[in-house]
Amino acid sequence: WQFFFIFNTHLSTCCLCILVLRIFRHGDRTPVENFPTALHKESDWPQGFGQLTKIGMQQQYELGRYVRKRYSNFLSATYNRQEIFIQSTDYDRTIMSAQAHLAGLFPPKGSQIWNPQILWQPIPVHILPESQDQILHFPTSDCPRFDELQNETQASRAFQNRLQPYMGFLKTMAAHTGYNVETLKALHKFKTWNIYDTLLCESIHNYTLPEWASQEVMGKMEKLAALSLQSLFGIYKTKEKSQLQGGLLVNAILKDIKQAIKPSNKRKIRIYSAHDTTIGALQMALNIFNGKLPPYRACQFFELYQENNGHYSVEMFYRNDTLADPYPLRLPGCTSSCPLEKFAALVSPVIVKDWSKELATSLPHEGIGDAHSEVPG
Template sequence: MRGTCQPSCSKCLYFSLLTLTFVLLLELVSGRNLTFAILIYRHGDRSPIEIYPKCLHNESEWPHGFGQLTTLGMQQQHELGQYIKKRYSNFLSPTYKREEIYIQSTDVDRTIMSAQVNLAGLFPPSAGEIWNPQIPWQPIPVHVVPKSFHPKLRFPIFDCPRYKKLLRETMTSREFQDQIKPYKKFLKTIAANSGYDMKSLRKLDTFKLWHVQDTLYCESIHNYTLPEWATEDVRAKLGKLTVMSLSSLFGIYKREEKARLQGGLLVKDILETLSNAAKDPGKRKMIIYSAHDTTLGALQMALNTYNERLPPYAACQFFELYQENTGEHTIEMYFRNDTSRDPYPVTLPGCSFACPVKKFADLVSPIMIDDWTSECRRR
């Protein structure tokens, strides 16, 4: 038996060395190295946040109440964690190293839980990390910062008078009115069926229209009985209106100024982190943020890369910093919103896909802000 095993093992070793040599040669030829990565993802599937007045189901019918991560959401985040592990298998250490990675979540149950289960897929315990053979999981810190202390992950930020003024202007703008005009009759029907009044449905800062769409979407996924009026066509129209609402919060009207007060805060943080990593690379290799669909929407709208679709559960935005063979550092962006294919490459308008850090900084400079409080108070 031993005699037949040796040739096989030697052959495996030979091919392993050949593969490793090929990878190293490929990196040498390409002349570029990944040096840092920032990931921002939306939490996994959850129960509705808030039901509409005439909803058929109440909070007690959901296992853990409103706004909570479901078992489906856990599966989605675990899969994303496994994908991240695979994508960065030649970048991150195979086991968890606290000096390499930092994870931060908004102060919300579903995002904290999403980060925890994502990490279970990213860093399953092995060898000395196994503390209980019956539990294939290890504790990894998830840092939570309340919105009041650091608002960069929770958008929109309504505690900003200037932004609220811009939002009111948006609702009366020609651009917004032109988009909502074809839906006026439809909104009357939704008002009658949902129990909300028309004024509430049309106001962007109440999220009432979004709550109707979101509740029906959650109920359909989890096979709850839907009201007769909530046909497939009605839900499709609600989906389009919800996309328009998200676009209106961060764009459509005075996008750049809104970005300075909203998603631009996160863009600035990302740019500063990548710029510092380019100047002085340390042991840390990755930062991961567990957040929301509005976080991704505000971020993409600020970058002017929004694809006019609601970010699905566990959607993930990637920022990767590379050092080219010239010594120059570039930023690449990817968006993963479909588990059946690789993430979509995203190009910052006005730049190449691999965008030089300085060029990236120049292009986003109009949405950068030095004194957020002062700009918020501006009339």
């Protein structure tokens, strides 16, 4: 094992860091789809819809440099394939984000420089097809029970109570966007979220916005987009939803952690390049979600430590403000530095032994898979 020492103020003792595990959202991208009255076409964007932009590349490069600085005493000074593993969803924007991130994290040095004019080196990014990806792409496809839960959520009193204050606003938005109210209020169809996302992308890149897209309107739409994400993985039967979605990633993280404590382990850092829905599903499964949409390059950290007494602990951090260090998160029922055994016990309710068996508990019917709308991500 190779460790670095960190002074842990809430423990008042020195700990050895064994593993750093991170899940981040890709960088800035173009819209994923248009709405009927949109002013701009897909051809107005140089690479089309859903693609990483130069801003997004720079954001991920900066995040990579930040991680290099944060863990400078832990990671080797140069890239070592045995120390790092990075996996991405099968989307251009997440694959490219991973590549830009690695450029900032491991710029070539010394003998690793293969071209003095290009201070970059290729580092493998591992990818699974979307149909096989059950830990990063949420909501996972082909899950009839989750589709049922989405329909139940939309009809639940808990959801309707949150949606009701926006009904007048949605009627106005229907007149502006070309969608009917029924489509917009069905937040699991993602049309409302996608309208906000499209306008946000256009504003970031100085495209002309519709006259009705005022700051007040954008603020309300952002809250509705956040409500869409919450309704997707929370609000109603959150535990069961988490077992079918975010709990799959929780289980993968727990396996990564348990693998890291083996004496034969050489891995120091695992990185997952994914989406806002990935972070949302994970944080809601852990009951640490702050109710806000994860911004571009938002990053969830897990750090595994070995205490002086030989026991292990897990700490969590979340970076959604690029001007500050990530802030600590506490798993409900535990301390900020959570003993590994307790961490595993607390997350166990959202981990199922046989996901495919859970999947087979219901027959498919109309649900999120029939929305014909890409989750913003």
